[in-house]
Amino acid sequence: MGKVLMKGNEALAEAAVRAGCRLYCGYPITPQTELMEYLSGRLPEVGGQFVQAESEVSAISMLYGAASTGYRVITASSGPGFSLKQEGISYMASQNLPGVIVDVCRYGSGLGLICPGQGDYFQATKGGGHGDYRLPVYAPHTLQECVDLVTLAFEKAEEYLTPVILLTDGALGQMMEGVELPEMQPVDPDKPWALKGKGEGEYRFLITDAYGGPAYDEGLRKKYKQIEDREQRWESIETEDADIILVAYGTSARICKRAVKMGRAQGIRLGLIRPVTLWPFPFQAFRPVRDTAQAFLSVEMSAIGQMVEDVALAVKGKAPVHVYTAGMVPPKEQRILTMAREILDGKLEEVF
Structure with missing residues (x-):
């Protein structure tokens, strides 16, 4: 067809x-x-x-x-x-x-x-x-x-x-x-x-x-x-050597895919875990990388951050967990990259 x-x-x-x-x-x-x-x-x-x-x-x-x-x-x-x-x-x-x-x-x-x-x-x-x-x-x-x-x-x-x-x-x-x-x-x-x-x-x-x-x-x-x-399902992108791993689903994940490419081009080693199942949350996706990544950033189109709590459970305290709440508009790639730099420079306090 x-x-x-x-x-x-x-x-x-x-x-x-x-x-x-x-x-x-x-x-x-x-x-x-x-x-x-x-x-x-x-x-x-x-x-x-x-x-x-x-x-x-x-x-x-x-x-x-x-x-x-x-x-x-x-x-x-x-x-x-x-x-x-x-x-x-x-x-x-x-x-x-x-x-x-x-x-x-x-x-x-x-x-x-x-x-x-x-x-x-x-x-x-x-x-x-x-x-x-x-x-x-x-x-x-x-x-x-x-x-x-x-x-x-x-x-x-x-x-x-x-x-x-x-x-x-x-x-x-x-x-x-x-x-x-x-x-x-x-x-x-x-x-x-x-x-x-x-x-x-x-x-x-x-x-x-x-x-x-x-x-x-x-x-x-x-x-x-x-x-x-x-039934845990997910997509992992460039996570093996990532310093910061983004976590996003739906429309937010579309922007995060571009942010990973832009960040890599600028020397920021970003990766992405995209949950396809929100329940069961794909905890298995985090096991190989929670000891190697410097931090995780949950990117969400919400006012307060919600998925970030499951991200923190998946990371199990092995690395700081941050959240970007984009509100009523899709997240912006440049803002994600700015937050990534602030995290690497120790300027952004973690949520968990």
Whole structure:
């Protein structure tokens, strides 16, 4: 087929359809709305269903029920809308139900602003709803990766029977790039775990709102340990001899890749660890370099710095950890290089 030029939200939506998704439930919110708008026309073309719910709470509740039928299902939101979905996501996690939740991040707390941001990191990676649960979280940094990770998200959701979060941002949602779209996958809702109603006098599967208790908790712990051991994903660039290693995901990582090249050209030995999974956080990526790097710099589009805490856990006190909070605009390469020089000169106090 070759590459086609598409907007990020629309490329992600088309990839979901091609991955076999046949239901979207959601509510409009900027900068996610193009994804919803695209699916409103596309899903009926392939025999799927599109539902504009009256709220984000209703949308995630619909997804909860639909996920139990064995079909691949998706919802999307941003910022405050993502917050409203948290209780429903917690219910899906407690009942081992697969589904994909896209958060096209905007900036700021409360209602926030419609410009790009990465302030939903804590909510996505630490379990934003009540109770003890963890969800796989993928963080694409290109539109091609948005396309590729949607398919992977559905596959891992069904493999581990868990909701999966795809964390993009307003910049990725609005930009246009060439992408290669996958072939259409067949739709097969006949899963052994799916709720199919009563047949021949027995329920094939039963879902209740009751929590399972200690024995059930043991199963969750085992599942989450398997995900942590098997599913850490990252990209490392020029880290072997780096004096300072940048850590960034999403749009921030795009700028950091350029900063590494610019820094090397100026004699500053920079490297980059780009987490592809935010949970499980790629602690394995830091083991070979935390004893060799002089410092680490977490580069984030947030107001206070959030991922920096996981970076500090990964470094384990072997080197200073700093943070660059870019706020509502993508980080600037020159500012990253200035901070790198200040770190090397001992002029910048570490955060951890």
